Amino acid sequence: MNMINKEPERHEIEALLPWHAAGSLNRRDADRVEQALAGDGELRRRYDIVREELAETIHLNETLGAPSARAMEKLFAAIDAEEARAPRRSRSFDLAARVSEYLSRFSPRALAWTATAAMLAIVVQATVIASVVVEKGGKSNYDVANIDSDGSFAVVRFTTQANSGDITNFLGAHKASVVDGPKPGGLYRIRLSAAPLPRDEVSKIVKQMQSESKIVAFIAAAD
């Protein structure tokens, strides 16, 4: 028999029993618990108590009923009202969103866990931005602003963690748009304003953007 004699270890395993009963433990911990249960009669008895609690919690919740159709009606009425007030941008050519959806098919955790996937994400990010930069039309924030010398500009390098959704939101929040890139070092030239701004105003915007360290790896004002 494989009974757990060490009290701290048994306590640790016992703490996991609710999650084991609900099936939400990772494989490693589930195996540890299974092994412990196999050799410990007292732990099995306690596990039965946990399973009883789980069954009654489900029973209790299932008796709570469901919301009426009014909830969905209310939701869509609110959405209608919002759309009437401030319609979202056109989706006729929303490449950024399409790429965002494509990327969302991958597990973000998996992307984070493997260096290979991280490299892929970097390449995809660069490709996304680069491809949108050379496209014409549409209303995405990635869209090319008319390349001329009017306005105020900055160069920026995005962090490797920033996905297309992050970048779209970031540019949208700052009313900026990509006008060129990627340049050597993964830099993009972005337009901060259609009108030339005073230098201190540009510095202020750049500083604000710089504070978003999850998105921006580097940023500087540019001519």
Added chain:
Amino acid sequence: MQATSDEVLIGRIANGDRLAMQVLFTRYHVRVFRFVVRMMRDASAAEDLISEVFLDVWRQAGRFEGRSAVSTWLLAIARFKALSALRRRPDQELDDETAEAIEDPADDAEVLLEKRDKSAQIRKCLSGLSADHREIIDLVYYHEKSVEEVAEIVGIPENTVKTRMFYARKRLAELLKAAGVERGWP
């Protein structure tokens, strides 16, 4: 056929797809509703609140980063909104605690019948737990959330999740014992 993943639905919602919003709502509204009902103990308020939860999803789908499961994100939004609503009703938790503390003066026929029914007793005592304990028990047992996910929803460290779950179960055992149900634990 594989159902469209939650993450793909969120991507479509971010792009203004109302049908995707409808699918996500259909998929989760009952669970979110029950989670909120257990927190607020008010089905009517919970029904109002879930519309707001999904409206937030509509507004913020573009910011969803996929670092947690969509269901975890939904429950975190629901929890925040329910707590905000409860804060506007400061008497709510007092009622809960009072109800928990009140002991039956005498067992009537119905209570006696209940005492014979261990399952009913457990459910009654589950309802008598404090808001924090009800919440963690529901998240683990009913919403099948992992330690990490509960930590994210509730905003507490993972070790605290385990400790809180232990004390919730211990409190449940005490309530059951007081109700005449001895389970030999803890």
